[in-house]
Amino acid sequence: MSALHGNIAHTAKDEQCIECDSTDVEWASLNLGVFLCEKCSGRHRALGTHVSQVRSLWLDSKAWTPDVIQVMGCKGNQLAKQYYEAKVPTFVVKPPEDQGPMVMEKWLILKYQRKLFVDHDSNHIYNTSKNDQSKEEKTNVTSVQTSSSKMQKKKKKKL
Incomplete structure (x- = not known):
């Protein structure tokens, strides 16, 4: 394993998938600054690269520049949740895994593409x-x- 891949692994080691909480994190959305499991990486890919730029932690070595690794280390899933889910109304519930792909796709569109739950007035890092x-x-x-x-x-x- 190269030093660069070691840094990626170190950055992702304590992360769970931002969408389903799986501990099998092997993917990331570089522009959103989040770590993903394989299933959820496919869901993010379906949103389009204008919304989520998904890369493998291991296969897309050219994407993982020192700057990208630093940004991913500074952001990560916890800060992303604080930003993208800051204003989720109490009557809206994140869909559980067993609800099916269409329900999760709608959640992701509201969350990342429409940024419906973002507090645009905050001084958040995002x-x-x-x-x-x-x-x-x-x-x-x-x-x-x-x-x-x-x-x-x-x-x-x-x-």
Whole structure:
């Protein structure tokens, strides 16, 4: 086992599947930062790569860069549950395994694709990229406004 795979194994060793609590974790969704069992990795794959980018802990060695391993180590299932299930109403119950694939698929769509249970106002680690993006957008707007003001001043000087 390479040092890189050792780091992945160390990161995942205490994890259970985020969806069904299986201890047979051999997959992960890199963009969601969660660990999965084989069955649930298939369910995540069915959501599409625009929602969940599933990779094997062992077979997809090129996907596991040091940065990805660090992110997975910082996030993980516990923080993901806090984020993606922060506002699950009391009348909504996570479907048990025996409910069948269609029920679980609907749960996953509500949870990850529609982000129905997310507290978008929280300062959760998963909201960091959104906050960074809005700061970047504000900076871009400011620089455009500044450039526009400079151009207007130049036009006035020419007149």
